[in-house]
Amino acid sequence: MATIYEVSKLAGVSLATVSRVLNNSASVSEKTRTKVNQAMKQLDYKPNAIAKSLASSRSDCIGILVGEFHGPFYGTMMGGIEKEFRAANKHIVVTASHCDLEKEKEDIEFLISRNCDALILHVEAVSDEYLINLAQGKTPIYVINRYIPQIADRCICLNNELGGYIATKTVLEHGHRDILYIAGPKVKADARERLAGHYRALREFGIAPDVEREYFGDYMQTGGYAGMQHFFDKDLPVSAVVCGNDEMANGAMSAIREHQLDIPNDISVVGFDDVLFSSYTHPKLTTIEYPIAQMGKMAAQLVLQDVYKQGECTTPHMFEPKLVSRDSLSSV
Amino acid sequence: MATIYEVSKLAGVSLATVSRVLNNSASVSEKTRTKVNQAMKQLDYKPNAIAKSLASSRSDCIGILVGEFHGPFYGTMMGGIEKEFRAANKHIVVTASHCDLEKEKEDIEFLISRNCDALILHVEAVSDEYLINLAQGKTPIYVINRYIPQIADRCICLNNELGGYIATKTVLEHGHRDILYIAGPKVKADARERLAGHYRALREFGIAPDVEREYFGDYMQTGGYAGMQHFFDKDLPVSAVVCGNDEMANGAMSAIREHQLDIPNDISVVGFDDVLFSSYTHPKLTTIEYPIAQMGKMAAQLVLQDVYKQGECTTPHMFEPKLVSRDSLSSV
DNA sequence: TTGACACTTCGTAAATGGTTGCCATAAATC
DNA sequence: GATTTATGGCAACCATTTACGAAGTGTCAA
Known part of the structure; x- marks a missing residue:
């Protein structure tokens, strides 16, 4: 060469x-x-990009850390980020750290050691302090789906609590009272926040949260399916089930159908995220919009603005979740 | 530092x-x-990984090129590859080139210029000659979902033609004769191969392929939906629709339902790929298994074996598609 | 016409942060 | 005391950037 x-x-x-x-x-x-x-x-x-990077201590690369490569959520996020950067002739290097503390730290170090000009992180296991400390370092970091007051200008997030609130409130407004909740993993902050919103809505309607009516799934179809089975086994009265994300809603719907019950006439289902396939389920899923592609795009714009001095980004850092009404929720 | x-x-x-x-x-x-x-x-x-890489002309990084970041297919593929490499302490750097000739070439050059120790490519636009030539270079390449005789040992692929054949043959064996086909984009070789398999099955049953009964979609839900609409507009007799992939099958099912028709009693649907959500559609999708995670894993093992002299990979390079019978196909 | 001055354009050489072949030295063995 | 063997050091090298300075060119006033 x-x-x-x-x-x-x-x-x-x-x-x-x-x-x-x-x-x-x-x-x-x-x-x-x-x-x-x-x-x-x-x-x-x-x-030779490597030599260039060594000499200039730049790389025209942005490191991305996601939870997983598969799944509709992260895929859409990466897509949103990549599109923006490609237009600006920057490259991304992505790693997936499976929500594991050691892997998250390892991957962050890897990305920094590769001279990434900035990092966009979707991390769950690492502590706030760690991130605040990291933000002091030479490599600028941007955090998606997490709000840390001390580095608020580096956070791009959705009001998960509000989303959880809207979901359950909507269900309540449709007259449902026997509501089940299939939450995401307890270790994930967004899952906890959504659950908190669920509680708030419940209380507003004078209903005491009941652990019997909660299930903690894995954010995947299997979790929703298992959660629904769990509830069926306990034979609780149900008219609606609110899920921590769309994949679990999808799994729950599958379980409901296997019990020969109709959605939404027997049981209503509400999801969260509004991932692509949710407009193609049957019935089409009523859910909460999580504009992850836009948030990824915004993170990219922020990097472009701060690090490369290109363009300007005026989007607010906190996105508001919105209800997407489709066919899986009916009134009683 | x-x-x-x-x-x-x-x-x-x-x-x-x-x-x-x-x-x-x-x-x-x-x-x-x-x-x-x-x-x-x-x-x-x-x-400093960059300095190390410059001095040693290694990087412990494997470059991956996929079509898109989103979507169940590529996500699963990346996941399969990454899992294997992480266990071996190698990192991956992924780019998405949107099936565009220039972007594919650009991305390949980018990955090479970043000193990747090997490349795993899922490319569509680039020519066989280009890849054969590339394979002569210093950086070993591995190609997924494409068979090129001259570099057969670098190819990991599925017999798409056979898959297409099995799909349509199964539909025919269920007694269907009014079959529609929603193909993937003509520019994609796998889409053409699957269509060729469809033709073979048709001919075997004495049916002449009919362009009136074909539609070329975009491999996404929207394409399947649009394809089905297209056929409805033409008011053709239909008892089954075979789709080039599961996403389009999903979109087609959505359109069929909107026409108040039942799946599979009015129209049967068959997909291709068996992506994750296909076990959670309603009805559950009958489809052709594309073991993309395993194929990604195998590509990774091949790299580990050839480049890093770790382990041994004896899996055959050509995978066989298998029918996954679920609920979206009925007999007439 | 010429000299001063500014501005372009280009070259030299020192980084950048490591790896690695080759040689030297000290310790260990017999 | 000679021969191995285990360790450690020197220096070249990887492919590029970039500060600094040196020419070369042009303009303009004296």
Whole structure:
């Protein structure tokens, strides 16, 4: 592989000049520029990003940390981020840390050691203090789906509590009183926040939260399915089930159908996130919109603005969840 | 950020020794090793992966190229690859090139310029010649979902034609004769292969393929929905619709339901891929299994074996599609 | 016409933070 | 005391950026 040195020799100029035309920095005469460009073409020269990164301590790469690669939520998030960066000619390097404390730390260190110009993190296990401390470091970080007051300007999040509140309140307003809740994993802050919103709505309607009517799933279809089975086994009266996310709602719907019950006439179902497939379930899922693609886009814009001084980002950092009314919720 | 130099000074040893401790290569006395480790801890030394990569022309990174970040197919593939590599302490850097020729080439060059030790590619736009040529290069490549005879040992793929054949043959064996086909984008080879399999099954049953009964979608729910609408508008007799993938099947089912028709009693639906949500649709989707997670895993094992000389991979390179019988296909 | 001055354009060389082959030295063994 | 063996150090190298300075060119006034 040809190096900048060979190019400089062939073009009869110095290393510095080649570097200058590469980065079109400073002034280079048109004549020299053409000479260099020709030499590069002739040698099929490809710049070595690693060496460039070492010398310049930049990388044009943004590190992304997600929980998982699979699943509709993270995929959409990565897509939103990537689209924005690609337009700006930046690359992303993504790792998935499976909501594990050690892996999250490891991955963050990995991304920093790779000279990422900034980090966009969707982390769950790591503590607030860790992130606050990390934010002091050389590499700017941006946090999605988590609000930390001390670094509020680095947080892009959704009001999960409000979303949980809206979901259950809507169900209550439709006349339901026998409500089940399939929550996400207790270890996840957003799951707890959504549950808190659920409680608030319940109390507002004079209903005492009841642990008997709660189930903690895994945020996946299997969890929703298992949760619903669990409730069926306990033979509780039910007219609606509110789920911590759409995947679990999907799983719950599957279990409900297997019990020969109709959605929403026998049991109403509400989800959270409004992932892509939720408009294609049967019945179409009533859910809470989590504008994750936009939030990813915004995180990217923030990086572009802060780190690369390109464009401006004026979107507010806290997004408001909205109800998406479809067909899985009926009145009683 | 502390450098290896400062560590060596603090520990009172040479640079080389620190490097040896880091890579636990060659022999270093226990005493020295402890001294160095203590110094590293004291300085909170973090090795600079970029510098290491430049000096050693390795990176412990594997470049992955996928079509998109979102969607159940690629997510599962990335997950399968990542899991295997994480266990071996390798990292992946992923880019999505949206099935665009220029982006695919650009991304491949990007990954190579980042010193990736190997590339795992799911590419569609780039030509066979390009890949054959690329395979001659310094960076080993592995290709998923594409068979190129000249580099067969680098290809991990599914017999798409056979899958397409099985899907339609199964539908025919269930007595259906008025079959519609919603294919993937013509530009995608796998879509064409699946369609070819469809043709073969049709001919085997004495049915002439009919372009009136074909629609080319986008491999997404929207495409399946639009395809079904298209057929409804033409008012063709239908008893079954075979789809190029599960997402389109999902979209088609949605359209069918909106026409107040029952699945599978009025119209049967068959998909392809068996992505996660297909076991949770209503009715549960009958489809063709595409073991993409396993294939990703295998690609990773191949890299581990060939590039890092770890483990051994004996899985055959061509996977066989299998029918997954669920509830969306009935007999007539 | 010429000299001063400013501005372009380009080259030199020192980083950047590591790896690694080769050689030297000290310790251990016989 | 000679021969191994285990350790450690030196210095070149990886491919690039970039501060600094040196030419070269042009403008303008004296």
